[in-house]
Amino acid sequence: MEEIQCCVNSCERPLDKTYWDNQYQSNAIGWDLGEVSPPIKNYINTLQNNNISILIPGCGNTYEAEYLLQQGFTDITVIDIAPTLVKKLQQKFSSSKNINVILGDFFEHNGKYDLIIEQTFFCALPPTLRQKYVYKMHKLLKNDGIMVGLLFNRTFEVNPPFGGSKKEYEALFKNAFIYKQFDICNNSALPRTNTELFVEFKKNNAVIVDLYGFEGITCNDCMNKVSQKFAVLPNVVNVSMSTNYAEVLIVSKDKILQQDLQNEIAYDAKYFIKKLNS
Numbered sequence: 001m002e003e004i005q006c007c008v009n010s011c012e013r014p015l016d017k018t019y020w021d022n023q024y025q026s027n028a029i030g031w032d033l034g035e036v037s038p039p040i041k042n043y044i045n046t047l048q049n050n051n052i053s054i055l056i057p058g059c060g061n062t063y064e065a066e067y068l069l070q071q072g073f074t075d076i077t078v079i080d081i082a083p084t085l086v087k088k089l090q091q092k093f094s095s096s097k098n099i100n101v102i103l104g105d106f107f108e109h110n111g112k113y114d115l116i117i118e119q120t121f122f123c124a125l126p127p128t129l130r131q132k133y134v135y136k137m138h139k140l141l142k143n144d145g146i147m148v149g150l151l152f153n154r155t156f157e158v159n160p161p162f163g164g165s166k167k168e169y170e171a172l173f174k175n176a177f178i179y180k181q182f183d184i185c186n187n188s189a190l191p192r193t194n195t196e197l198f199v200e201f202k203k204n205n206a207v208i209v210d211l212y213g214f215e216g217i218t219c220n221d222c223m224n225k226v227s228q229k230f231a232v233l234p235n236v237v238n239v240s241m242s243t244n245y246a247e248v249l250i251v252s253k254d255k256i257l258q259q260d261l262q263n264e265i266a267y268d269a270k271y272f273i274k275k276l277n278s
């Protein structure tokens with residue numbers, strides 16, 4: 001898979017801290033552009049307020065953060081799970097008080113940000129985590145906060161990266177975010193020409209986004225049936241289930257009771273739903 005290929009190792013092993021650290025230790029970082037991604041650079045150039053709080057998850061070598069610092073931004077947080085990388089970044093940025101470099105898991109990170117920059121992080125995650133990603137993004141953004149960046153508009157034979165399509169992402173982020181920009185990117189870095197979507201998603205403050213664990217589903221037909229049952233409940237404005245049927249994201253205009261969801265699936269004694277977020 002041409003230059004876009006993400007990793008050299010096969011992904012039978014979990015995509016965890018050890019996996020990613022090995023990639024950095026062996027310098028197998030085929031995803032690394034070596035420069036700030038052009039569409040993100042352009043977007044940064046449009047920002048008016050240098051004091052907004054910005055998060056870059058799965059930051060890698062984070063040329064984006066470097067560029068933000070050069071432009072005078074004062075409140076940058078970058079987080080990555082790979083210790084070898086983070087140690088290097090902490091040394092690199094040790095003299096700047098405007099950037100906080102965190103070693104950690106994005107899904108365990110707490111904070112509130114005006115802007116979150118997505119750059120080859122979503123595609124590095126197992127697709128089973130996509131519902132959790134939407135939940136976490138929504139939670140980490142302040143009201144009216146923005147998620148901006150790039151999502152692949154193609155699939156890959158070797159993973160990661162894990163690709164997708166506009167249709168899939170539309171269904172995934174629906175109503176949790178308001179789509180301000182969601183187009184084929186026309187200024188991608190050369191190796192990614194015509195393969196990316198530029199997204200600028202604004203947090204929808206008017207909804208509640210909840211993540212639930214689900215037990216008992218084993219096929220797509222059952223998933224569709226359960227999703228349909230939830231989707232027609234009053235106030236529910238989106239339902240999205242993970243590809244391993246273990247998690248379901250529910251976006252609603254008002255609080256939904258777990259018991260009401262359980263009642264909807266009472267027709268099958270194997271089914272069990274439990275809220276995961278606190």
Ligand SMILES: C[S@@+](CC[C@H](N)C(=O)[O-])C[C@H]1O[C@@H](n2cnc3c(N)ncnc32)[C@H](O)[C@@H]1O
Pocket residue numbers: 006015020021031032033057058059060061062079080081082085104105106107119120121124
């Ligand atoms: C494909 S690389 C992209 C790096 C960088 N964004 C770039 O574009 O060069 C994915 C990055 O996400 C990090 N990562 C993977 N899972 C993570 C998680 N759960 N929390 C934080 N970082 C994670 C990896 O260590 C790796 O640096």
